[in-house]
Amino acid sequence: MNIELKGHKAVVTGSTAGIGRAIAEGLVRAGAAVVINGRTQKRVDAALREISALFPGAELSGVTADVATAQGCAVLFEHAPDADILINNAGTAVLNNFFDQDDSEWLNLFQLNVMSGVRTARHYLPKMVARGWGRVVFLSSESGLNIPKEMIDYGVTKTAVLAVSRGLAELVGGTGVTVNAVLPGPTRSEILSNWMESTAKEQGITQEQAEQQFLKAARPTSLINRFATTREVANMVVYACSEEASATTGAALRVDGGVVRSVA
Template sequence: MQIDLSGKRAIVTGSTAGIGLAIVEGLARAGAEVVINGRKQDTVDAAIKAVKEKVSDARLSGVAADLSSAEGTQKLIDAVPEVDILVNNLGIYEETPFFDIEDDAWEEMFQVNVMSGVRLSRHYAKGMKERGWGRIQFISSESALNIPTAMMHYGVSKAALQGLSRGLAKVLAETGVTVNSILPGPTRTEGVQEMLEEHAKERDVSVDEMETLFLEENRASSLIMRLATPEEVANLCVYTASPQASATTGAALRVEGGIVESIT
């Protein structure tokens, strides 16, 4: 299968590192023009440089905007009025016991993880519908199905993305615009790597041993018993953004190593 996204323009939110940056690279390799988004201009510039070092002919631009607010979202929209592919990747997480999660933490989680995608999709889906082609993705998580007790507000926000994705797919039925959610599992991003290193020091084990312990203690149902790589998640996102995925919409697509104990 040859995925060709030449002539398509994409935005990947929260894409200066981790899964988001891997999605940018994957879309760029397939020929798409990609807009990188982050809160700070220096990290956006660094991300553009990093991708161009790997994909010399990549067509990239960047917009520094904080999408946790309507104002920040509008800044991105003003800079990039139309796109063919929207990947709502932006997300935050935080380990906090349920009884210690205050209202403002719940509100922040929803503004960043959910409302950023609502606002951008509400704008960009209109143009996609008018042109008769488009791809919208929401990066959810297996935590939407296995709600973690250590960060319940995160899991609930990711579950909300499932409903949002399915509902928007129905709104855009028969338009040529597909909407799907992607469910990664534990992935070897910079943040997860730092967490493993910290826990490894606390328990006086190697980082590799800590990865095994983390999975055994927190995701024992994993069928691959390792962290996924950002590139493995990005591969599914690139396919879902492609013309070949035209019959895939309203779906929750899992790339979580078989953690979820379900055949549906």
């Protein structure tokens, strides 16, 4: 399958590293013009420099904005007022004890993991509908279906993302715009790789051994018995943005390695 996105502009939130970075590279590879977003100028500049080196002649721009806030989203919209493709990837996860958390921790995570996507979709979707073509992809997680006891707040936000995605797909049905969610499982993203690296150092084992230990203890239903790569997740996202995926909308597309034990 040859995915061609030339002539389309994509905004990818949280795209300086990890899954977001892989998605940005995948979209560039398919010919799209891509807006890179991160919270620090240093990381945005580094991402632009490195992606440009990989894809000479790529149409890239970057914006430093914290999309967890309304003010940060306003900065993003000023830099990129319009887009054909929106990837709501910005998000984080923190291991925690439910009983030790206060309201502010829940609210802060909700602002980043959920409201960033609500705000960007509210801005970009109407223009997509007016043109009769557009793609919106939300990054959820298998944790939105299998709520992890060590990150209940994270699981709740990722369930909320699924609800927002499906609701928006219903809202724009029949317009030529599709809205989908992609659900990664354990992935060698920046956040999870840092956790595994730290665990490996603490226990005097390799990172691969730490990953296997994590899978056996926390995700024993994995069918691939390994972490996915960020590019494997990005491949699904890029497909969902393509013309070839024009009949796929309102879907929860799993790239979870079979972790979720469900036939649907």
